[in-house]
Structure formats: structure tokens, C-alpha cells
Amino acid sequence: MDETKKSPTLDDIETRLNAARSHKDARPGGSPREGRANAKGMGVAVRIGVELVCAVGVGVGIGYVLDRWLGTTPWLMALFLLLGGAAGVMNVYRVVKGLDDTIGLGQAIRRKEELENSSRQSEK
Amino acid sequence: MSSPVEQFQIQKIITLPEIGGVDVSFTNSALFMVIAVCAATAFLFLGIRNAKLVPGRWQSMVELMYTFVADMLRDNVGKEGFRYFPFIFTLFVFVSFGNMLGMLPYSFTYTSHIAVTGTLALVVFIGVTIIGFSRHGLHFLRMFFPHGAPIATAPILIPIELISYFSRPFSLAVRLFANMTVGHIMLKVLAGFIVAMGVVFGVVPLAAVIGITILEFGIAFLQAYVFTILSCIYLNDAINMH
Numbered sequence: 193m194d195e196t197k198k199s200p201t202l203d204d205i206e207t208r209l210n211a212a213r214s215h216k217d218a219r220p221g222g223s224p225r226e227g228r229a230n231a232k233g234m235g236v237a238v239r240i241g242v243e244l245v246c247a248v249g250v251g252v253g254i255g256y257v258l259d260r261w262l263g264t265t266p267w268l269m270a271l272f273l274l275l276g277g278a279a280g281v282m283n284v285y286r287v288v289k290g291l292d293d294t295i296g297l298g299q300a301i302r303r304k305e306e307l308e309n310s311s312r313q314s315e316k
Numbered sequence: 317m318s319s320p321v322e323q324f325q326i327q328k329i330i331t332l333p334e335i336g337g338v339d340v341s342f343t344n345s346a347l348f349m350v351i352a353v354c355a356a357t358a359f360l361f362l363g364i365r366n367a368k369l370v371p372g373r374w375q376s377m378v379e380l381m382y383t384f385v386a387d388m389l390r391d392n393v394g395k396e397g398f399r400y401f402p403f404i405f406t407l408f409v410f411v412s413f414g415n416m417l418g419m420l421p422y423s424f425t426y427t428s429h430i431a432v433t434g435t436l437a438l439v440v441f442i443g444v445t446i447i448g449f450s451r452h453g454l455h456f457l458r459m460f461f462p463h464g465a466p467i468a469t470a471p472i473l474i475p476i477e478l479i480s481y482f483s484r485p486f487s488l489a490v491r492l493f494a495n496m497t498v499g500h501i502m503l504k505v506l507a508g509f510i511v512a513m514g515v516v517f518g519v520v521p522l523a524a525v526i527g528i529t530i531l532e533f534g535i536a537f538l539q540a541y542v543f544t545i546l547s548c549i550y551l552n553d554a555i556n557m558h
Contacts, residue, residue: 205369235535238495242491243487246487247483249486250483250486251479272475275472275475275476283480283483292549293546294552295459295477298464298465
């Protein structure tokens with residue numbers, strides 16, 4: 193007994209490693225979004241603000257550049273301000289719903305549903 | 317008492333002549349980037365120098381870091397993404413070492429400057445766009461119009477998705493920069509209260525500073541993680557067009 197305890201064989205290590213790994217995978221979710229609830233809440237809050245402002249800013253920027261290029265001041269800037277606002281709200285919707293940042297809202301929703309379905313199946 | 321934003325001041329350490337009108341002096345920001353790169357290289361190389369089958373503490377830290385990024389890449393991108401593993405790993409190491417070095421007293425946090433985070437985010441954004449176009453050609457543009465949506469909605473949906481796409485580097489850069497800056501200012505302000513409130517009542521802000529320091533370590537890691545995982549998700553878009 194003592195002999196094996198001193199120098200475990202490779203197979204022993206392998207089985208123990210696998211046991212530890214399967215245990216790790218069995219934990220729900222498995223997404224390493226740890227940290228305290230405080231940090232998480234603040235992170236989400238900062239993200240919502242940043243996403244909204246960025247999208248509006250980018251929209252206005254695109255409109256401004258297009259306006260200067262085409263000489264249509266100020267119509268495109270106003271249009272892209274609204275579109276930027278829409279994009280910002282869409283990005284915030286993604287953050288709040290816990291969707292990822294793939295291009296296309298529909299695809300993001302589908303990806304999340306697939307993820308949930310697969311995790312539900314693995315639970316069974 | 318010094319101002320809480322003084323810690324973010326860029327100072328020239330070695331003044332170099334301008335090259336093409338650009339000041340290329342060696343600053344404290346650059347110094348800490350060099351320190352971060354050296355520390356990361358030393359950490360990784362010394363950790364696996366005497367690699368054993370059953371890893372010691374240091375080696376398992378290095379291996380943990382490797383598997384952490386590898387798992388992230390596998391879960392979000394898949395096997396194809398491993399061609400870009402060196403880049404993603406470097407990104408994670410550079411950002412996390414920068415955030416962690418910033419937690420040392422008297423150090424400089426280069427990730428608290430939007431010039432640094434913005435450059436990193438732009439590299440990711442431009443790189444991912446190039447990868448997308450080189451792999452899929454003009455088909456990459458099809459991503460911006462969802463399947464099954466009525467064609468009449470295209471004039472609204474496509475610009476919205478495009479703006480959302482272009483806002484990526486900004487949100488990526490601002491998130492990292494804002495988190496690091498806010499955390500360091502908060503620490504400095506609260507630490508100032510300790511001095512102002514004296515020996516007896518100063519215990520209260522001191523306790524707060526201790527708590528927030530621990531929180532900041534968490535945020536430093538979390539933001540490096542967020543930056544890397546978002547790069548992975550963007551890469552996934554470019555590689556596996558859905």
C-alpha cells in the first residue's frame with residue numbers, strides 16, 4: 193500500500209485527473225463569471241452605459257462624415273443619430289438579456305437558446 | 317494632498333528626438349509595458365523550465381493560465397480558432413499583467429489609458445474584420461442582414477447592425493479603461509479620507525480601502541477575462557459565419 197502511495201502510477205493519476213475534471217464540468221453553467229455580486233452589478237451597469245453611449249456616438253460620427261462627404265448637412269447626421277440610438281438600445285437589450293455579442297440580434301438569441309437546450313440535456 | 321488623478325500622469329523618463337512629428341519618448345507607461353512583458357516572459361519561461369509530468373505550484377499556475385485561455389477559445393470559437401491562439405493568449409497575458417501590475421503601490425496602470433486600450437481594441441477589430449473578409453470574401457457582409465427577415469426591413473436593419481458592429485472597438489476599449497481608472501481613483505480618494513479623518517475615525521475608510529483593494533484584484537482579473545472573451549466572440553463571427 194505504502195509503495196503505491198509514494199509513487200502513484202500514471203494510470204492512477206489519469207483516473208484521478210479525469211474524476212476531478214468531470215466533477216468540474218458537472219457544475220451548473222460552468223461559465224467562470226465569478227467575483228462578488230457587487231463587482232458583477234457594477235460591471236453590468238458600466239457596460240450598459242458604455243454600450244448606449246458608444247452606439248449613439250458611432251452613429252453620429254458616421255452621419256457627420258457622410259454629411260461632409262455628400263454635402264447633405266445636417267440630414268444624414270440626424271438620421272444616423274436615430275439609427276445609433278436604435279443600435280444602442282439593441283446592444284443594451286443584449287447585455288440585459290445575457291446574450292453574447294455576435295453580429296445579428298436573431299443569431300445571438302438563437303445561440304443562447306442552443307446553449308440552454310444543450311445544458312438542459314446534459315443535466316438530464 | 318496629491319490629486320487622485322495624478323497617478324495617471326504620463327511622465328517622460330528618457331526624452332528622445334521626435335520622429336516625423338511624433339514624440340517617441342520613453343515614458344512611465346512604456347516602462348511598465350516593458351516590465352509587464354518581461355515579467356510575463358519570465359513567469360512563463362521559468363515556470364516550464366523544469367517541466368515535470370506532475371506539475372509543481374509554479375508550473376501548474378502556468379498550465380492553468382494556458383488551459384484557461386485554451387478553454388475559452390475552444391468554447392467560443394472551436395477548433396478553427398486555435399490558429400489565433402498565440403494572439404489571444406498574448407492579449408490576455410498583456411492585459412491581465414497590466415491590470416495586476418497596476419495594483420502594486422507606486423506603479424503605473426497602463427490599461428487605465430484609453431490610448432492603450434483603444435489601440436488593443438482597434439487591433440482586434442481590424443484583425444477580425446480582415447480575417448472575416450479573407451475567409452468569406454464579400455459573403456461576410458451577408459451577416460449584417462438576418463436570415464428570414466422581410467427584405468423591406470433591410471434599409472433599417474443593416475445600418476443598425478453596422479453601427480452596432482462599429483461600436484465594438486469603442487465599447488471594448490472604454491470598458492477596460494473605465495473600470496481600471498474608476499477603481500484606482502476610488503482607492504486614492506478613500507485612502508485620502510484615512511489621513512483626513514485621523515487615527516481614531518480613520519479606521520472606517522481603512523476597512524473600506526482593504527475591501528475595495530480585494531475587489532479591485534477581482535476586477536483586474538475579470539476585465540482581462542472580459543476583454544479576451546469578447547475578442548474570442550468577435551473572432552467566432554469572422555471564422556464561423558452562421
